[in-house]
Structures are given as structure tokens and as C-alpha cells.
Amino acid sequence: RSVLKTxxxxxxxxxxxxxxxxxxxxLTTPPKPKEIPPADPWTxxxxxxxxxxxxxxxxxxxxxxxxxxxxxxxVLQAKHCLQEHLLGDEYEKSQRSxxxxxxxxxxxxxxxxxxxxxxxxxxxxxxLDEVAEELNFERRRIxxxxxxxxxxxxxxxxxxxKYAWHGRHNLSKTLEALKKVGEENKYTQQIQMIKxxxxxxxxxxxxxxxEEMARSFGxxxxxxxxFVELPGIEFRAASVxxxxxxxxRVMSQKFVMLFLVSSPQIVSLDVAAKILIxxxxxEDVDKSKFKTKIRRxxxxxxxxxxxxxxxxxxxxxxxxxxxxxxxTGPEVLPNTQDTKxxxxxxxxxxxxxxxxxxxxxxxxxxxxxxxxxxxxxNFTRHPSLIKLVKTIENDRRKIQSAPxxxxxxxxxxxxxxxxxxxxxxxxxxxxxxxxxxxxxxxxELKKKLSRSALACNLSSPEVVPKAKAPRTAAPSQxxxxxxxxxxxxxxxxxxxxxxxxxxHSGVPYAIYLHPSQAHTVTTYSPSFMLQPLxxxxxxxxxxxxxxxxxxITTGEGDNQIAxxxxxxxxxxxxxxxLKSENSSQRCLKxxxxxxxxxxxxxxxxxxxSLDTSLTFFPxxxxxxxxxxxxxxxxxxxxxxxxxxxxxQHPTYSSPIAGVIPVTASDLKAVNIPAFHITPLNIMxxxxxxxxxxxxxxxxxxxxNTSSAQNPRSSVLNFTLPHVGLIPGGVQVPANPVLHHVSxxxxxxxxxxxxxxRNLQKKPSVPKEPQExxxxxxxxxxxxxxxxxxxxxxxxxxxxxxxxxxxxxxxEVYED
DNA sequence: TGATCCCGCCAACGT
DNA sequence: ACGTTGGCGGGATCA
Numbered sequence: 001r002s003v004l005k006t007x008x009x010x011x012x013x014x015x016x017x018x019x020x021x022x023x024x025x026x027l028t029t030p031p032k033p034k035e036i037p038p039a040d041p042w043t044x045x046x047x048x049x050x051x052x053x054x055x056x057x058x059x060x061x062x063x064x065x066x067x068x069x070x071x072x073x074x075v076l077q078a079k080h081c082l083q084e085h086l087l088g089d090e091y092e093k094s095q096r097s098x099x100x101x102x103x104x105x106x107x108x109x110x111x112x113x114x115x116x117x118x119x120x121x122x123x124x125x126x127x128l129d130e131v132a133e134e135l136n137f138e139r140r141r142i143x144x145x146x147x148x149x150x151x152x153x154x155x156x157x158x159x160x161x162k163y164a165w166h167g168r169h170n171l172s173k174t175l176e177a178l179k180k181v182g183e184e185n186k187y188t189q190q191i192q193m194i195k196x197x198x199x200x201x202x203x204x205x206x207x208x209x210x211e212e213m214a215r216s217f218g219x220x221x222x223x224x225x226x227f228v229e230l231p232g233i234e235f236r237a238a239s240v241x242x243x244x245x246x247x248x249r250v251m252s253q254k255f256v257m258l259f260l261v262s263s264p265q266i267v268s269l270d271v272a273a274k275i276l277i278x279x280x281x282x283e284d285v286d287k288s289k290f291k292t293k294i295r296r297x298x299x300x301x302x303x304x305x306x307x308x309x310x311x312x313x314x315x316x317x318x319x320x321x322x323x324x325x326x327x328t329g330p331e332v333l334p335n336t337q338d339t340k341x342x343x344x345x346x347x348x349x350x351x352x353x354x355x356x357x358x359x360x361x362x363x364x365x366x367x368x369x370x371x372x373x374x375x376x377x378n379f380t381r382h383p384s385l386i387k388l389v390k391t392i393e394n395d396r397r398k399i400q401s402a403p404x405x406x407x408x409x410x411x412x413x414x415x416x417x418x419x420x421x422x423x424x425x426x427x428x429x430x431x432x433x434x435x436x437x438x439x440x441x442x443x444e445l446k447k448k449l450s451r452s453a454l455a456c457n458l459s460s461p462e463v464v465p466k467a468k469a470p471r472t473a474a475p476s477q478x479x480x481x482x483x484x485x486x487x488x489x490x491x492x493x494x495x496x497x498x499x500x501x502x503x504h505s506g507v508p509y510a511i512y513l514h515p516s517q518a519h520t521v522t523t524y525s526p527s528f529m530l531q532p533l534x535x536x537x538x539x540x541x542x543x544x545x546x547x548x549x550x551x552i553t554t555g556e557g558d559n560q561i562a563x564x565x566x567x568x569x570x571x572x573x574x575x576x577x578l579k580s581e582n583s584s585q586r587c588l589k590x591x592x593x594x595x596x597x598x599x600x601x602x603x604x605x606x607x608x609s610l611d612t613s614l615t616f617f618p619x620x621x622x623x624x625x626x627x628x629x630x631x632x633x634x635x636x637x638x639x640x641x642x643x644x645x646x647x648q649h650p651t652y653s654s655p656i657a658g659v660i661p662v663t664a665s666d667l668k669a670v671n672i673p674a675f676h677i678t679p680l681n682i683m684x685x686x687x688x689x690x691x692x693x694x695x696x697x698x699x700x701x702x703x704n705t706s707s708a709q710n711p712r713s714s715v716l717n718f719t720l721p722h723v724g725l726i727p728g729g730v731q732v733p734a735n736p737v738l739h740h741v742s743x744x745x746x747x748x749x750x751x752x753x754x755x756x757r758n759l760q761k762k763p764s765v766p767k768e769p770q771e772x773x774x775x776x777x778x779x780x781x782x783x784x785x786x787x788x789x790x791x792x793x794x795x796x797x798x799x800x801x802x803x804x805x806x807x808x809x810x811e812v813y814e815d
Numbered sequence: 816t817g818a819t820c821c822c823g824c825c826a827a828c829g830t
Numbered sequence: 831a832c833g834t835t836g837g838c839g840g841g842a843t844c845a
Contacts, residue, residue, distance in 0.1 A: 098843055101821065128834090140823070143836055160829080160834070247837070269818095292838060298820055323818065 101137070103299055107145045107306035109135045116168045124165035126155060144248065148303035151227070151252035174228075175260060175332040181228050182257025187275065191262055194271050228253050251276055251293075252300045259310065265327035268315050269297055301325055 099105065110131065118124045128146070132139045146163060149155040153170040155163045182188075227250050254276050258267045273293040304310045309329035314321045 098819090098821070103820075138822080139834085140836075141821090143834090147836075288839075294818090295820065295839075296837085298818090302820080 102302060103141060103144055104302035104306050106135060106137050106141050107148075107303045109137075110142070110145050111306060114165045114167060118165055118167045118169070124167075125158065126163040126165050128161045128163065144299050145303055147248040148252045148300050149307075151249040152256070152307070152309075154307075172330060172332070175256070175330065177228050178253055178257045179260035179332045182254075182261040185257070187254075187258055187261045188263075190275050191258065191267075191271055194274050248296065248300070251296055252304070255297060255300055256304070256309070259325070259327035259329075260332050266313060266315060266324050267327075268322045268324035269294055269301075270322060272297055 113131070113134075114124055114126075126146075128139065128142050132142050135142075146155060150157065150163075153174045154167060155165050158164050255267070255272055258272055258275065259265050270290075273290055276297070277289060277293050301310060301312070304325070305312065307329070309327065310325040311328050313324050313326045315324040316322075
């Protein structure tokens with residue numbers, strides 16, 4: 001092993017060993033070796049090398065290079081030579097060599113060694129040295145693979161050279177957790193931002209905007225995000241791993257989050273790289289840095305591809321084709337069902353967002369959620385404000401870094417154990433209780449954390465076991481595993497859910513916007529614009545009836561959002577907001593700013609840490625990027641955008657009466673914070689909506705994932721009018737919301753809607769059994785500092801979660 | 816060419 | 831001191 005492990009240099013030191021090594025598998029490494037390096041004929045392998053080199057020119061060249069650079073290389077070469085020897089065709093190999101050596105292939109080999117679903121009882125230990133030897137690849141590569149696997153909690157480090165193999169047992173939990181965190185981090189929004197920027201660049205928009213946007217993003221802490229752990233598993237590992245960074249792991253998680261959060265579930269490399277870089281968003285990131293990030297992403301992508309979680313695809317954009325990856329792994333159900341929403345996309349139905357279910361923290365949570373949802377991203381800062389923002393950001397960072405590292409709430413459960421089925425079911429409730437209790441205790445920080453945790457739990461009830469089941473093995477074992485998961489979620493929901501009751505439950509909440517209020521509100525802040533009406537207004541139920549109606553009527557936009565994706569809704573919202581921006585931008589900005597401030601304040605008051613993002617808001621005005629932001633990925637064509645924009649203004653007219661059905665998720669994410677207001681809780685604030693870019697994105701995506709564009713535009717159009725409620729300035733925000741609602745919620749919501757009025761309890765929502773795990777999920781942590789955002793942002797996730805969990809609560813609240 | 820990404824130097828970290 | 835990890839980026843391959 002020794003040989004393998006160490007890099008070339010080492011190898012050089014012990015060339016003999018290397019050669020000697022059994023190495024077993026000729027397969028893997030192709031020989032690079034080639035001619036004799038002039039320099040050292042003496043090596044034992046030299047002969048081989050020569051042979052090989054003769055065989056394959058490529059190898060030769062390589063070796064030559066190496067030799068030039070070092071002698072040490074020889075050793076390696078020697079190895080290769082041997083291997084090749086063994087293999088035989090150097091030639092072919094040389095050709096394939098690269099491919100054969102690919103990380104993906106190595107990963108396949110690696111994975112082949114272990115069952116997807118190892119029996120829980122047995123511990124599968126992985127000895128890196130052994131693996132390296134057996135598979136015959138460089139140690140360094142193993143680290144790459146293991147790091148990614150670790151990020152998915154498929155393995156955990158036990159000790160120095162040892163890892164425990166968990167297989168896919170934890171995968172669903174992990175994905176849920178990641179999704180939550182991703183939502184919290186507003187990745188959706190970020191993605192949109194980036195896209196917008198890109199778009200702008202294309203058009204040669206002025207740099208300011210882009211810069212601003214970038215900054216806003218930059219502010220996002222996600223970059224700082226720490227490794228997301230599952231309760232049981234990672235800890236152990238944690239003890240062992242001390243390595244500070246874990247950047248590859250973290251990157252991997254973030255990368256996965258991007259998939260889980262985006263509706264189409266397609267992430268282009270460049271966007272991912274930018275988001276992961278996060279830090280400097282200004283301008284164009286360092287080119288070199290960007291490049292490096294891309295390289296890393298490829299590494300990660302290769303492993304994820306081997307896991308069949310993603311696959312390469314290409315997305316064609318205006319500019320051309322871009323490499324991207326599509327999620328092919330199990331779907332993670334946040335709470336609601338995203339999928340449903342997506343399906344329904346075009347139809348509009350209103351759903352009522354569940355008001356915030358939880359009594360207690362609801363407000364706090366909401367605030368948190370709101371923030372995140374608000375996602376600075378949506379808004380652009382005024383240039384003058386940038387400085388302030390920066391300073392704020394700095395402060396925020398400090399703050400974040402400190403205290404709030406995410407605490408695992410864990411209650412008792414061991415997530416790891418896949419075997420909890422029966423117990424698991426119970427767990428949820430337990431967890432909830434526990435959580436609540438804990439939260440109280442911890443109140444401040446902890447509250448936040450717990451919330452986030454809860455949210456996480458809720459939101460992701462689990463990955464859907466769906467079945468894509470990439471891997472064969474999985475199925476059998478999964479079941480047990482899955483079940484537990486299903487159970488958990490419920491429990492969680494109660495806690496976090498507070499905010500949103502179950503949205504999808506179909507309850508159709510209708511939120512009415514009072515035109516008058518809206519106006520007034522708008523002036524204040526966007527958030528206010530929409531006020532949730534009490535149940536009575538429920539009219540929103542209608543939403544189900546016909547999207548069309550809503551659209552037509554403009555006055556009422558139902559927002560149903562299927563409970564699931566807040567993000568989606570957000571996206572729509574964002575779009576809307578963007579669009580509206582023009583005319584009323586300023587007003588909106590102000591209002592938003594105000595709202596934001598309020599939110600922030602609340603948020604702060606509620607909890608100390610939280611997101612930095614919040615801080616941003618206060619600083620400046622966030623200008624809704626609105627409309628034209630092409631950012632939306634989905635493809636808004638420019639035309640569409642333009643159309644949208646134009647439409648927007650007109651929309652004013654429509655006063656809305658409307659009820660805006662909001663999905664729980666939406667509410668959570670965006671609204672809650674804003675809402676201070678009504679008893680119902682549910683208030684939606686346009687601003688909030690707008691704020692949550694993520695939602696909008698998701699929305700867009702969901703609706704059309706790929707094709708979304710058209711729908712969107714249409715939707716937007718509709719929505720805009722609806723938005724009209726808002727005074728000129730304000731308008732934008734509202735629109736977004738509406739849009740979301742209409743689009744997303746429709747299908748499922750409808751069912752929910754039956755219960756129109758109040759938030760219904762979760763009537764139907766029968767989502768899935770996911771829950772059980774959710775409880776366990778609580779355990780997951782999100783990284784501390786960065787997490788803060790997550791906690792805050794929980795919105796999208798939270799909403800989902802909430803919706804699920806909260807349904808019960810909803811009932812309570814409804815009236 | 817640009818997209819991929821292998822390779823391995825070398826610096827943290829542990830022990 | 832030495833071994834383990836793993837960030838990082840040059841530059842080779844591939845398409």
C-alpha cells in the first residue's frame with residue numbers, strides 16, 4: 001500500500017515497492033511510462049517503462065515531461081509500466097488511459113465494493129490503504145471520492161485510515177437536510193441572481209447592476225456554510241476529522257443543494273461555481289479561482305455521477321451550450337410535494353397558505369424565514385448603499401461566525417440507525433415535543449437553530465424514495481429505511497411548521513389583499529401590501545376552481561402554491577417583483593427596505609445571530625431586480641421579459657381583491673416575517689415574496705422546468721395585473737407572489753382547496769410517509785455561521801415543512 | 816478550442 | 831519527523 005498511497009515523490013523514494021506491489025489490478029492505471037528516461041535507467045522499472053513507452057506515445061510524452069520535472073516520476077511510471085505490462089496493450093490503454101483513470105470510473109470501482117444498503121448491523125469498514133491497493137489508484141483519488149461520499153454521509157470517518165460505509169441508508173436524510181439548508185441559503189435565489197447577471201452581461205447592461213447583484217449575493221454567507229452533518233453519523237467522524245476545511249465536502253454538499261433547490265434540477269457548472277465561490281462575487285470572480293472551482297466541481301460531479309445522483313447534460317442558453325448536470329437521484333420531498341406543484345404549473349389554483357401554525361416561535365420563525373426568503377438577492381442595492389452593505393456584511397459575518405453555529409438538536413434519535421421503523425413513526429411527535437422544549441430552553445440562539453432544524457426536518461421529509469433507484473441494491477433495504485423517514489417528518493413539522501400550516505393540505509387559504517391596505521401598506525413596505533385576511537376571506541378557495549378566473553379577474557390571484565415549493569413560488573414572485581419594479585421600483589424599494597428593516601429588526605430581536613443577509617436589507621434599499629432580470633433561468637426570453645415588464649405597469653389597475661392563496665411554503669418563506677400582522681399570521685407580503693428570489697426561481701422552474709418560459713410569461717402577465725393592487729410603486733412585489741401561487745399550487749392545491757377556508761388542516765395532503773425521519777433530520781446540522789442564513793432562510797424549506805407539520809396546527813390557527 | 820479533469824506538488828494536520 | 835489529508839492549479843486529453 002505504501003507505495004500507492006503516497007504521491008509520486010514518495011513513490012520515487014520507494015520505487016521498488018511500488019513495482020512490487022501486487023497491484024493488482026492492471027485495469028486501472030494505464031501506464032504512462034514510456035521510454036526510458038534518459039535520466040535513470042537504473043530503476044528496475046525502467047525496462048518496463050521503455051517497453052511501455054514504446055507502445056504508447058502518449059505515455060511517453062508524459063513521462064518525458066515528468067522526467068524532466070523529476071526523477072520521482074519514474075517510479076510511478078514504472079508502476080504504470082508494470083501494470084500495463086500486465087494488461088497488455090499499452091496502446092489502447094494509453095488511449096483509454098485517461099478515461100480509465102477518471103475519477104468516475106474509480107468511483108464506480110469503489111462503489112462496487114460496497115452494497116448500497118449494507119445491513120445496519122454490520123459495520124462496513126473501509127480501509128483507505130486497502131482500497132487504494134485493491135483498486136489500484138492513487139491515494140489522492142480516494143480522498144476525492146471519499147470526501148464526496150462523506151458529504152452525502154454515505155461514509156463516515158472512523159479514524160485515520162478508516163471509514164465506515166453506510167451506503168445509501170442515510171442518503172434520503174442527507175438529501176433532505178441538504179435541501180433544507182440549500183433553501184435556507186437561498187440558493188434558488190442566488191441561482192437566479194447569477195443568471196440574471198449573466199443575462200445582463202450579455203446585454204451589456206451596465207455593470208453597476210451586476211456588481212450590485214453580485215455583492216448582494218456575495219453577501220450570502222452560503223460560502224461560509226459549514227458541513228452539514230447528520231446527527232449520528234457525522235459526529236463520530238467529526239471527532240476524527242479535524243481538518244478544518246472540508247471544502248471538498250462542503251462544496252459537494254452545496255453542489256447537491258443546488259440541485260435539490262432548483263426546480264428543473266439542472267445546474268450548470270458555471271452557475272454552481274459562482275455560487276460556491278460565493279465570496280467574491282464582485283465582478284467576475286477571479287478567473288483562476290473560477291477555474292479551480294470548476295475543476296473541483298468536475299471531480300465532485302464525477303463521483304455524484306457514479307452514484308447516479310446526477311448526469312451530465314448541456315443547457316443551451318443564448319450564448320451557447322453550457323455544461324450542466326441534471327439531478328437523477330431520488331427526489332427529496334420537502335414537505336409538500338414539489339413535484340406536484342411542478343406538474344400543475346400552469347394551472348392556477350389558490351391555496352391558502354397556512355398561516356403560521358405554531359404559536360410560539362412562529363413569529364420568530366417567520367421572521368427568520370422571511371429573511372431568507374426575502375433573499376436579498378432579489379433586490380439590488382442602490383449603489384450608494386453598497387458601502388453600507390459591506391460594512392453590515394462584515395458585522396454580520398462576525399456575528400454569524402460566532403454564536404450560532406448550528407446546534408444539532410438532536411434529540412435522541414439516531415438517524416443513523418436505519419432500523420427504527422416502528423420507533424421512527426413515534427419519533428416525530430416526540431421530536432417535535434422535544435424540539436419545542438429545547439427551543440424554549442435555548443430560546444435565543446437555539447431557538448433559531450432549532451427552528452432551522454425543525455424546518456429542515458419538516459421540509460425534507462425525506463428524500464423521496466422514489467424510486468428512481470438508481471442503484472439496484474437499494475430497493476430492498478430501503479424500505480425499512482424509508483419508512484422511518486416517513487414517520488419522522490410529521491413530528492418535525494409541528495415545530496417548525498409553525499409558520500405555515502400545511503399548505504398543500506389543500507387548505508386553501510386565501511389571503512386577501514385589501515386594495516386599500518395594499519396601497520397603504522405598500523407605501524410602508526411591500527410586505528404589508530398583502531395582508532392576509534382571516535379565514536373568513538377564505539375565498540381563496542376559489543383558486544382551485546380556475547386559475548383562469550383568477551388570472552382574469554386579476555383581482556384575485558390565488559396563489560396556491562402547492563405547499564411544496566416555496567422556492568418555486570418565490571421564483572415566480574421574484575420575477576414578478578422584478579418586472580414590476582420599473583415603474584414602481586422606487587416605491588417598492590423603499591417599501592421593501594422598510595419591510596426588510598422591520599424584518600430584520602424582528603429577526604434580530606428574535607434572535608441574535610441569524611443571517612447576515614438580514615443586515616443587508618437594512619442597509620439599503622434593496623431594489624428589486626425585477627423584471628427584466630432575465631435571470632430567471634428558465635428561460636425567459638428577453639421578449640418575454642420585456643413583455644412582462646410592460647405588462648406590469650398596466651397591472652396596477654387591478655386591485656386585487658383578491659385572495660391570494662398562498663401556499664404555506666410561500667408564506668413561510670417570504671411572508672411570515674413581514675407579517676407581523678394579522679392574527680392569522682399568514683399574511684403575505686408582496687415584498688416578502690419578492691424578496692425570496694429562490695421561490696420565484698423555483699417557481700419558474702417548477703412550472704416549466706424546462707419550458708417554463710412561456711408559462712411564466714403568461715403567468716406573470718396575469719399576476720402582474722393582480723398585482724395591480726399595489727400602488728404603482730408597490731406593485732411589483734405583490735405580483736410575484738400571486739404568480740407563484742397561481743402557478744405552482746394549482747394541482748395539488750386544488751384538492752386542498754376544497755377546504756378552502758381556513759387553513760384547513762391538512763386534509764389531504766397525504767404526502768407521503770416521509771416524516772419519520774424528519775425527526776432525525778432535526779439532528780442534522782447546518783453549519784454554524786453560514787447556517788445562520790440557513791436558519792433564517794428556512795423559509796422555503798420551512799414553509800414546506802411547516803406546511804406538513806403544521807397542518808394540525810393550522811386547524812387551530814385557521815380561525 | 817473549449818470542455819474535462821488527471822496528476823501530483825505541497826501545505827495543513829495528526830500522531 | 832513522518833504519515834495522512836486534501837487544496838490547488840498546471841497542463842494533458844477529450845470532444
